[in-house]
Amino acid sequence: MVIIRMEQGIRKGIKSHKTISKVSSLFERACYSNEDVIHKGLRIRDAGHSKADCDKQKARLREMKAHILLKIKGREMKICEIQRSAELSRESAERQTADKDNQTFPQDLKTCNLTQVTFIQPSYGESVMTSVNKLKEILDGEKEKFLSKAKLIRMQQFAVDVTLNPNTAHPNLILSEDGKQVHCSDAKQNLPDNPERFSTAVNVLGRQSFSSGRFYYEVQVRGKTTWDLGVVYKSIGRKGSIKTSPDDGLWAICLRGGNTFKAAGLSWSVKTAVNKVGVFVDYEKGLVSFSDVDSAELIHRYRDCSFKDDLHPFFSPGIYHGGLNSTPLVISPLGSAAPPLSAP
Numbered sequence: 001m002v003i004i005r006m007e008q009g010i011r012k013g014i015k016s017h018k019t020i021s022k023v024s025s026l027f028e029r030a031c032y033s034n035e036d037v038i039h040k041g042l043r044i045r046d047a048g049h050s051k052a053d054c055d056k057q058k059a060r061l062r063e064m065k066a067h068i069l070l071k072i073k074g075r076e077m078k079i080c081e082i083q084r085s086a087e088l089s090r091e092s093a094e095r096q097t098a099d100k101d102n103q104t105f106p107q108d109l110k111t112c113n114l115t116q117v118t119f120i121q122p123s124y125g126e127s128v129m130t131s132v133n134k135l136k137e138i139l140d141g142e143k144e145k146f147l148s149k150a151k152l153i154r155m156q157q158f159a160v161d162v163t164l165n166p167n168t169a170h171p172n173l174i175l176s177e178d179g180k181q182v183h184c185s186d187a188k189q190n191l192p193d194n195p196e197r198f199s200t201a202v203n204v205l206g207r208q209s210f211s212s213g214r215f216y217y218e219v220q221v222r223g224k225t226t227w228d229l230g231v232v233y234k235s236i237g238r239k240g241s242i243k244t245s246p247d248d249g250l251w252a253i254c255l256r257g258g259n260t261f262k263a264a265g266l267s268w269s270v271k272t273a274v275n276k277v278g279v280f281v282d283y284e285k286g287l288v289s290f291s292d293v294d295s296a297e298l299i300h301r302y303r304d305c306s307f308k309d310d311l312h313p314f315f316s317p318g319i320y321h322g323g324l325n326s327t328p329l330v331i332s333p334l335g336s337a338a339p340p341l342s343a344p
Contacts, residue, residue, distance in 0.1 A: 148296040155280040155291070158214040159334045162206045162313050167196045168238070169204040173317065176328075179207070183328035186320045199239045206313030209234055214282045217313060218293055220330035222275040225258035226318030227329060229277055231288060234310040246305060251288040252314055253300045263300045274299070276332060283307055
């Protein structure tokens, strides 16, 4: 009995075809040997046997030839089966479980009884399974990125044109003429202290208000160490300190020190610097979410909000901080490059 073991793990350069080729050559040599026996038998008559004996020998040899050819055919079919199995295993290893639910790997393959050649299906091995697991993690990550991007694109369909309301801006805030940029200066402007204006916190509101539906806008925050973004009730107090809390009618996210996010009493470290923030609100569903536009990752989300007043976009570029935080917040138009930053 000849037993051939395929012990190598399936790798990119799988070697099962070489083993099968050797087996095929072995079969061919066996077939040639049997053919030689048949041809030698056909020459028995020349050795002095009677015609009757020769006829019987020929008949037996024909039966033997037919039997051997049948065996050879069976071997060839088994080789094809093994080759196909090896090819499927190789393709499955290359796909690295891309369609793992449909993968099937043969357990044992045996040839016909003539040679009883046994082929043991190669195992993946620990190193291959480790690669498969790593690839699965990568694919899962890519899937999450794809889903996040799809969600962001869906939110961007509700983009609105937001401009800043100068009548609400703190006296230290400098607004661009088009109402799309705001930064904090170290000098206080001489502005009328009207009821709409923030007098203590360096805040400003958007002109637009929303009492239903969904809306979305993006704000460039690149280069800043401190900022606040969100939505606020129209009726929020403008004088004195303001808490960043839904209980006080403010749903916002804040950056502090360039490396810490804060929202509703929570704080967490910034993993990757954020250049642009997308703000999305669904009034009826009570949802406010903040996304990193570049990566499409969710930064923070308020759920189950019960809005009872008109909402305004809310902005705070943070204090001047000796010029370290002088870069402006920029309301970015969707579908085009962000406008150039105005000089602080």
